[in-house]
Every structure is written in structure tokens, then in C-alpha cells.
Amino acid sequence: MKKEFVCIACPVGCRLTVWDEGGEVKVAGNTCPRGKAYGVQEFTAPMRTVTSSAPVKHGDQAMCSVKTDAPVPKDKVPDVLRAIRMIQIKAPVKVGECVLRDVAGTGANVVATRRVRDKKR
Amino acid sequence: MDRKVDVAVIGGGPAGLAAALKAHEAGARQVLVMERDSYPGGILQQCIHNGFGLHYFGEELTGPEYAQRFVDQVEHTDGIEVMLDTMVLSVSPDRVVTAVGKAGLITVQAGAVVLAMGCRERTRGALGIAGTRPAGVYTAGCAQRLVNMEGMMPGRRVVVLGSGDIGLIMARRMVWEGAKVEMVCELMPYSSGLNRNIVQCLEDNGIPLYFNTTVVEIHGQERVEGVTVAEVDPATRAPKMETARFVPCDTLLLSVGLIPENELTKGTGADMDPVTSGAVVDAARQTTAEGIFACGNVLHVHDLVDNVSREAAIAGENAAKYALGKLNKAETVRVMAQGGVRYVVPQRLVKGEGKAELYFRVGAAFKPARLTISCAERVLVSKKKLVMTPGEMEKAEIDLSQVDGDVTVRVEEG
Numbered sequence: 001m002k003k004e005f006v007c008i009a010c011p012v013g014c015r016l017t018v019w020d021e022g023g024e025v026k027v028a029g030n031t032c033p034r035g036k037a038y039g040v041q042e043f044t045a046p047m048r049t050v051t052s053s054a055p056v057k058h059g060d061q062a063m064c065s066v067k068t069d070a071p072v073p074k075d076k077v078p079d080v081l082r083a084i085r086m087i088q089i090k091a092p093v094k095v096g097e098c099v100l101r102d103v104a105g106t107g108a109n110v111v112a113t114r115r116v117r118d119k120k121r
Numbered sequence: 122m123d124r125k126v127d128v129a130v131i132g133g134g135p136a137g138l139a140a141a142l143k144a145h146e147a148g149a150r151q152v153l154v155m156e157r158d159s160y161p162g163g164i165l166q167q168c169i170h171n172g173f174g175l176h177y178f179g180e181e182l183t184g185p186e187y188a189q190r191f192v193d194q195v196e197h198t199d200g201i202e203v204m205l206d207t208m209v210l211s212v213s214p215d216r217v218v219t220a221v222g223k224a225g226l227i228t229v230q231a232g233a234v235v236l237a238m239g240c241r242e243r244t245r246g247a248l249g250i251a252g253t254r255p256a257g258v259y260t261a262g263c264a265q266r267l268v269n270m271e272g273m274m275p276g277r278r279v280v281v282l283g284s285g286d287i288g289l290i291m292a293r294r295m296v297w298e299g300a301k302v303e304m305v306c307e308l309m310p311y312s313s314g315l316n317r318n319i320v321q322c323l324e325d326n327g328i329p330l331y332f333n334t335t336v337v338e339i340h341g342q343e344r345v346e347g348v349t350v351a352e353v354d355p356a357t358r359a360p361k362m363e364t365a366r367f368v369p370c371d372t373l374l375l376s377v378g379l380i381p382e383n384e385l386t387k388g389t390g391a392d393m394d395p396v397t398s399g400a401v402v403d404a405a406r407q408t409t410a411e412g413i414f415a416c417g418n419v420l421h422v423h424d425l426v427d428n429v430s431r432e433a434a435i436a437g438e439n440a441a442k443y444a445l446g447k448l449n450k451a452e453t454v455r456v457m458a459q460g461g462v463r464y465v466v467p468q469r470l471v472k473g474e475g476k477a478e479l480y481f482r483v484g485a486a487f488k489p490a491r492l493t494i495s496c497a498e499r500v501l502v503s504k505k506k507l508v509m510t511p512g513e514m515e516k517a518e519i520d521l522s523q524v525d526g527d528v529t530v531r532v533e534e535g
Contacts, residue, residue: 005320006316006319006320007316008315008316008317008320008321011315011316011508011510011512011513012507012508013316031507048321048325049171049181051169051170051171051183052169052297052298053169053268053269053270053272055272061160061270062270062271062272063269063270063271063272065166065169065183065184065185065269066169067169067171067183074325077325081297095185095186095189113169113183113185113186114166114169114185114186114189115189115192
């Protein structure tokens, strides 16, 4: 089955048509190799990095922003968000610190993207 | 006078922090950053999505991560002090900074000043949308701060007006936190947002985007109960009332443009550029008020923070030079926007040696675009680009030894 995408690699925004031809993924409409790579990835296994934010206990900030440390399959995004909503973070937190391992069975970890210090300093 | 510093930086966001670091590196011994929030990093702290730093750090970071890299460097630099919870009230033409903070009112005599106050969002008032004045009308950035930093949801059923990147990102953010986003309306026939955001924020989440469409009325007494949206005539932008329809919602998010926050700049007497709404600067990012420099979104609205960091380094370095008496006063020529070019920064150049980078924006989309930079009859740069759009800041380098008069930057179809 043919699928259509708008390429996101640059502002040109080529309209890509991608299809499977006997096991080989074909891309048409791209004007550069980056467009082809994007088309193949989006057709075979679309991936997204999830960013969100979670409440912190005893922190100098109410919330701590977080992200998955690797892109996760697009169809797993709702599960990842659900898991992030359940996280309880305790201050202090450093940037890059893991706050949830192997989120929703994706193999990716959720890590803090901001520093939150203890409330009493 | 409470104290003296070499360089005072107004604003502790990405521009201010990068300017302070570079000023210190360039020899300024005492650098003071004044920030009104209780944490440095500015607006990046609420931009929790990723995509920052690809150009500057060569990797993809979230806003807070990008900010933290600069915060860490500043904290490890003895000569830089960051004064938080401090609101600057005025900057005089002779560089006296008056501020109010934790310690009350303070005045600082600065050898040089870097203006890095950023920009703010256009609000409902600037658009003049008809209707009642209920709760539930927010700028997208305000909602972003509430959701991402304060942990509060501004509403459950949302219409977004404006398809710039902030609007697109907030549409996804609201869906991800459990709200229903009915639609994104865009007055223009195109989005100024990145394709990536249209795909990953709207298409991924099934949010419709309507071009040539705007909100013509807001309904509700205490709280927003809905909005009337209508298509507009693509030529005149006037709403076609026969297309008007009611869309039930409890929240309207506005992502309708950013305005450099230049109240302090005006007090310095610096010349302003009516197109950018920022100061007129030379390649050193010095305004026409001597010793006062500007960078980042207070100078012109950027689409990439990476460019803000670069521009701030230029301003910081030259501010330090000025404070140390190493920046000589020189005659300047004008840089003028022509054809499809809406504005160019810097607006002035000092004749001489070396290269200068010109940053500019077009007023409409060109596919393909032909860029010509010339000085009198002499063509300095002539090149073709597949596409130039208003949402994307363009850059070109010129050789200053070729410049002996006013420079024009021109873009046309072709």
C-alpha cells in the first residue's frame, strides 16, 4: 500500500510517496538522500522522542521536565505518556538523571531535562 | 551609585547568558546579569520539547537542557554574577541601570550594557477579536508555562489560533495532557511553523489545521463557551461571514506573533527599526546609543535559539571591548532591505576588513528564491535557494573590504 508523507528534514517539505515493492521500500518525490531515509523510516517504523513534565516533591520548582532518552515507536507514545503521569520525582534532580527505566516496555528510559533543587537550601 | 561593573546584561535568558559568558571571556572582569525570574534560562525553561541546539551543539536538546549548559558555565565563572528576582526599571543613555530586587532599589554604573530582554506574545487586545471577555483566553506561551512549569491545565477543550511553532507545539502538549484540541486556525494560506511540527504535533495527533481561517468572535460569560470561526478572503484577509460557524470550546490559545520587549531600549534614546521593533545596530550589535548593545529576541525575533546564542556572543564580546576602551567609534554605512526582503540585521556596517554576516527575513514565500546583495553597482553576493519562507531566518556573508557605501539586500522570484 502506498503512503504519503511530508518530509520534515528541511523547510522545502517534499511530498513523499512510499511503498513496498517485493520487500524493498521505495520512495518517490524526495529531492535528497535525507528525504529518502526519512520516508523509509516513517514507512517501516515511525519513531518519536516523547517530552513531558512531571511533578516534583520537595523541589524548588513544582515540575521537572523529562524526555525519553531514545525515540520510541510512535504507537507507544500514549503508553509512554500514561507512564510518565504516574512518576513521582523527589528533589534534588540533575539533568540527565533517570526517573523511570524501560518506559512502557520500549527499552527507553525517562530522564530529567532540568535541574530541580531541594526546597530548603 | 551602589556599584560599578564592566558589563551589565539585562535579562538572564539564552541571549543574556551567552552574552555574559563571551563578555567575560573577552576580558570584562565584572559582569552582572539581571534577571526578573527566580531562575536563569528564560523562556527555554518552559520549552520542554526537543529540537534545540542542533546547530550550536551538534545535538538535539530540550529547552531546559540547552539553558542548563549555559547556566552551568555561568555558575563556574567567578567574574559573572547573576542577580535573580530583579526587575530592571530603566537604563539611562550614560549606562546607569536602575533595578528593584530582593535588596530593594539598586543603581549600577555599567561600562557597557547588553540588552537581552527577549520578546513577549501578542495578545487578544492586539487582534481586536469581538465578543465577551471570559476566562479561558490565553497566549500559547502562557499556557505552556502553566502546563510545563506550574503543573496546571488551562482547559479541556481547546481551539488554537495561529499556526506558528508555539501554537503547534502547544496543540500537541494539550492533547498529550488529556485535552481535546478541536482545531488550529491560521489566517494566512500557509503556516510559519516548521514542517516537522505540522507533522509531529498536528498530523500525529489528528488535529485539523484550517488555512485562511480566523476566530471572529469569542462567546461565554464567566468562561469561554465557544468561538465563531470564519474563512477569510485570501486577498483582503476580511472574514467571509457566510462561512462563520460556532465551535464549542472552553479555551482559546493565541499564537499570533511575538513583539521584542523594548521599553528599556527606548529610554536609552537608541534608534529603533520599525520593521523588527528592535533597535538599529551595527555588526558589533551596538545600538546608536553608545556603549549599549542588543541581542536575541529583543533585537529581532529569532526562530532558532542557536542563532540567538551566536548573536549574543557577538554583542557580549563587543560590549567587553567597549568597556575596556578597545572599540573605536567608526563611520557606518546603511544596510537596506529590498524586493522580498522584510528586514536585515545588522542595519549598519562599519567599512573595513574582514567578513560580516547579514541575517534577514523575507515577507512572503519564494520558490525558488534569488538573493542579490550589492553595494552601489557592485554585486557582493548572488545566489539561488530552493525555497525561502517568512518563518525561516536567512543568513549571508559579505566581504567588508568590498563595501564603500550603502548595501542593499534583495530577494526575488527566480
